Amino acid sequence: MIGTIDEAYSLAGGHSKALHDKQIGSLVINDDKVISANGVEGVEVETDTRNGELFIKLRVKAGYKFKDPLHLCFGVLSPEMAQRINLDIATEEDSAIGLQAHCLFPNAVDVLHAMEAKIVIGPNSKYDYNEVHWHGDRGLVRVIPHAKIILEEGAQLVNSFSLVQGAVGKMEFDYDIECRANTLCHMLAKVYGKFDDAIVIRERAHLLGANSRGLLETRMVIRDNASTEIVNEIVGEGDGSRGHMDCIEIIVGRNAKAKAVPVAIVTNDKAKVTHEAAIGSIDSEQLNLLLSRGLDVDRATEVIVNGLLK
Amino acid sequence: MLKISNLNLTLGGKRIFDNMSLNVERGEIYAVLGRNGTGKSTMAGVILGLITPESGDIYFEGERINDLSISDRAKRGIILGWQKNITIQGLTTKEYIRISSRNGITDGEIESCLEAVGLCARDYFDRILDSKLSGGERKRIELASVLAAHPKLAILDEPDSGIDAVSLAMIMEVIRRIASDGAVLLITHQEDIIHISTRAGLLCGAKIIREGTPEEAIHYFKDHCDVCDTVNFPPYERSATAQ
Numbered sequence: 001m002i003g004t005i006d007e008a009y010s011l012a013g014g015h016s017k018a019l020h021d022k023q024i025g026s027l028v029i030n031d032d033k034v035i036s037a038n039g040v041e042g043v044e045v046e047t048d049t050r051n052g053e054l055f056i057k058l059r060v061k062a063g064y065k066f067k068d069p070l071h072l073c074f075g076v077l078s079p080e081m082a083q084r085i086n087l088d089i090a091t092e093e094d095s096a097i098g099l100q101a102h103c104l105f106p107n108a109v110d111v112l113h114a115m116e117a118k119i120v121i122g123p124n125s126k127y128d129y130n131e132v133h134w135h136g137d138r139g140l141v142r143v144i145p146h147a148k149i150i151l152e153e154g155a156q157l158v159n160s161f162s163l164v165q166g167a168v169g170k171m172e173f174d175y176d177i178e179c180r181a182n183t184l185c186h187m188l189a190k191v192y193g194k195f196d197d198a199i200v201i202r203e204r205a206h207l208l209g210a211n212s213r214g215l216l217e218t219r220m221v222i223r224d225n226a227s228t229e230i231v232n233e234i235v236g237e238g239d240g241s242r243g244h245m246d247c248i249e250i251i252v253g254r255n256a257k258a259k260a261v262p263v264a265i266v267t268n269d270k271a272k273v274t275h276e277a278a279i280g281s282i283d284s285e286q287l288n289l290l291l292s293r294g295l296d297v298d299r300a301t302e303v304i305v306n307g308l309l310k
Numbered sequence: 311m312l313k314i315s316n317l318n319l320t321l322g323g324k325r326i327f328d329n330m331s332l333n334v335e336r337g338e339i340y341a342v343l344g345r346n347g348t349g350k351s352t353m354a355g356v357i358l359g360l361i362t363p364e365s366g367d368i369y370f371e372g373e374r375i376n377d378l379s380i381s382d383r384a385k386r387g388i389i390l391g392w393q394k395n396i397t398i399q400g401l402t403t404k405e406y407i408r409i410s411s412r413n414g415i416t417d418g419e420i421e422s423c424l425e426a427v428g429l430c431a432r433d434y435f436d437r438i439l440d441s442k443l444s445g446g447e448r449k450r451i452e453l454a455s456v457l458a459a460h461p462k463l464a465i466l467d468e469p470d471s472g473i474d475a476v477s478l479a480m481i482m483e484v485i486r487r488i489a490s491d492g493a494v495l496l497i498t499h500q501e502d503i504i505h506i507s508t509r510a511g512l513l514c515g516a517k518i519i520r521e522g523t524p525e526e527a528i529h530y531f532k533d534h535c536d537v538c539d540t541v542n543f544p545p546y547e548r549s550a551t552a553q
Contacts, residue, residue, distance in 0.1 A: 248399075289396045292358055293410045293459065294384035303409065307400025 001107050005030050005075045008104040012134035012165070018071045025070035029054060031081050043070065043097070053084040062092035062122070069098035069130070079109035079139070087117040087147075089127075091155075096126040103131060108139035108169070117147035124154035131159075135166030138195065143171040151183040153209065161189045164309045168197040168226075175202070181209030181238065188217045190309045193226030193256070204233040207241035207271065214243040218260075221305045223252035233263035236271030245275040250282055250308060252301065311336045311493050312463055317356065317366030319349075326352050327363065328516035334463065339489045341496045341507035341524060343531050348513050350497045351393055354465045357495070358390050359383050370463065385412070387462030387492065391455075391469055395448040397440045403451050404435040410455035423454040426487070428480050445472035453484055462492035470500045482506045504528060 002008045005028060006016040018024050019036070025043050028035040032052055039045040042064030048055040060066075076083050091097060105111050121127045135141050143163070151157055161173070168191060179185050185205055193199050199222075205214035216232040234243030249258045262275035282304055290300035312334040319327040326349040334340045344350050355361040357368060359380040368375050375383055389410070398406070407420045421431035427450040434451070437443065443451070449472045456464050466485065473481055482503060488494055496507055504510060510527035511518040520530050 285394070285396050286398050288360060288380060289392060289398070290409065291380040292360075292384050292390050292392075293455070294381055294412045295409065296381050303401065303405075304398060307398050310400035 002077060002104075005035065005073060005077065005104070008075055008077065008106050008134065009073055009102055011106070012102045012104055012132060014071070014073070014100070014102045019073060024068065026072070027056065027058075027070075028073045028075070029083070029085070030075045031078050032083055040070075042066070042095075052082070053086060055086045055088070057088045058090075060091040060095045060097045060125070063094050065094075065096035066098065069100040069128070072099055072101040073104065074101065074113065075104040076111050076113065077104075077107055078111075079107050080111065082112040083114070084112075085115045087115060087119070089117065089119040090122065091120070091125045091127055092122045094124050095122060098128040099130070101129065101131040103133045103143075105139070105141045106134060106136050106166075108136050108141045110140050112142045112144070114142075114144040115146065117145070117149075119147060119149045121149070121151045121155035121157055123152045125152075126156045128158045129160070131161050133163035133165070135163070135168065137166050139167065139169070141167070141169035143169065143173070146174045147176070149175065149177045151177065151179045151185055151212075153181045154183065155180075156184040158186045159188065162191075162309070164190060164192040167195050168193050168199055171197070171199045171201075173199075173201040173203075175204070177203070177205045177214070179205060179207050179209060179212040179214055179238075179241075181211060183209060183212045185212075185214045186217070187215070188219070190219045191221075191228075192305070192309055193220065193222035193228060195224050195226065197222070197226040199226070199228045200231075201229070202231045202233075204235070205243060206235045206237065207243050207273075208237050210239040210241070212238050212241045214241075216243075216245045218247040218249070219308050220247075220249040220258065221252065221309060222249065222256040222258055225255045227257040228259065230258075230260045231263065232261070232275070233265065234273045236264075236266040236273040237268055239268060239270045241268070241271040243271075243273040245273075245277075247275075247277040247279075248308065249277075249279040250305060251280060252282065252305070311371060312357070312495070313367075313369040314357070315367045315369070317363050317368075319352070319356065319361070319363045321352070321361075325516050327356075327366070330366070330513075330517040332511060332518050334493050334495055336493050337489065338509055339485065339494045339496055339507040341498060341504045341510040341527070342513055342518075343499075343504065343510055343527050344513035349516065350513055351467055353513070354390055354393075354467050354495070354497060357383075357388065357465060389456050389459045389461035389464050391452050391464060391466040393467035393471070393497070395443075395445055395452075395472075397443075397448075399438065399440055401439050402435065403437045403439065406439055406451065407455045407458045411458040411460075415458055420458065423458045424451075426457060426480075426484050427451070427454045428477050429454065446474065449473060450481075453481065457484055457488055460491050461488065463495065464488045464492070465495045465497070467497045468499070469496070470498055470503050478502055501528060
């Protein structure tokens with residue numbers, strides 16, 4: 001049983017000092033309570049709790065460019081808990097910020113982590129969001145992040161989601177991104193499904209603006225009785241818009257089940273959307289290469305899986 | 311050290327080995343020559359355990375290894391430098407060389423292996439073994455990983471492919487270093503590389519039809535191998551006399 005957020009945060013690879021340093025922007029939530037919220041110059045953080053739901057408003061002021069990320073920690077240390085978060089993020093013009101989020105559910109027996117996010121990336125601003133999940137081994141966690149993201153002209157988004165530690169539980173990831181002119185959107189999801197995990201990822205990038213770029217990348221490994229359904233959709237509408245979907249899934253064992261559905265829609269003869277997907281067992285050439293260096297099958301498989309999810 | 315005896319293999323209806331036999335002694339660099347498709351890389355696969363022959367024996371240091379797994383053969387000291395540039399997403403050069411070394415290796419030793427093949431360690435430690443590496447870079451990393459493994463028997467399948475002519479001397483020196491630990495079975499079409507071998511054999515018509523010095527093997531290959539499916543082979547001396 002993990003007793004403190006600091007402990008869980010450190011186990012998940014975070015530096016817990018960052019959560020207490022007044023020079024570093026941070027937000028710490030445990031269960032359904034805000035433990036601390038620390039804004040820094042150029043970033044405003046407001047929090048509120050209503051009807052058992054958390055409301056977080058984060059604003060990045062125009063022109064502020066942060067070299068180091070702000071730290072977000074969404075933890076549930078209680079074995080049973082419903083955590084509902086409403087996130088309202090806006091970055092103003094010419095800003096740049098990175099958010100390092102850790103979602104920690106190490107003791108979960110029956111935990112719900114639901115997030116409704118509205119994110120607006122301002123003109124010519126950069127937003128880099130990296131979310132790492134740390135789950136317990138067998139508990140039931142329901143992870144339901146939904147987001148509506150708007151990239152205003154010239155904005156850039158890099159969104160990385162990683163859930164490779166512990167059992168996923170049930171996940172329904174649903175992101176909708178609207179890309180205006182000269183924007184760049186890169187979504188990357190890495191998930192390791194085990195036991196009876198059920199993973200659904202739906203991502204839609206609507207390339208509305210001229211010369212907008214979208215890349216939806218998915219890296220999955222599933223074993224045991226886990227299942228995935230990946231639905232990536234890119235709509236190429238703006239002149240010169242380019243989108244690409246890239247899904248790689250490795251299945252280990254006979255009972256796991258993977259489904260990938262790339263949806264490419266183009267409504268402009270100057271736009272282009274492409275996709276590639278590979279679903280299957282461990283690549284035999286990669287496996288043989290590692291076996292030929294003296295690894296056994298299990299260890300070689302682990303190296304390949306870890307590499308894919310790194 | 312390596313003894314292959316009466317190997318037989320048919321793949322896709324084609325006779326690949328017909329009672330093929332071969333010996334490689336400790337300290338040797340044994341070059342296998344042959345036209346494309348004659349089974350040189352297949353031979354490497356059989357020795358490594360990737361391909362199971364219909365019959366025949368493979369002995370390594372006196373032990374029959376036919377029934378050993380790929381992994382166990384590697385643990386015995388048989389290491390293949392792969393012809394194909396295999397990529398593994400997320401695996402760095404440093405990690406790959408460390409895995410290949412099996413017995414643990416310091417960063418300094420990895421650096422030394424990379425520099426031996428003409429790569430600046432600082433630039434390559436964290437490079438991922440993916441398709442962003444050129445064929446020549448990947449080939450050098452492969453050779454560095456074999457060097458790090460200190461194999462008793464290294465099978466090098468076209469270690470020179472994708473390597474620029476200027477760097478060939480460096481690659482040849484690495485092959486010699488690898489051989490100083492044990493033996494090398496060298497599969498190549500590159501004449502300069504063949505010349506560093508201590509002995510060469512010509513694989514043709516599903517068996518080693520001729521063994522000798524590299525010069526003899528090259529000569530014989532050039533003179534006769536393009537028609538070897540249809541004629542009986544004259545002895546090397548006759549060919550030499552005819553010159």
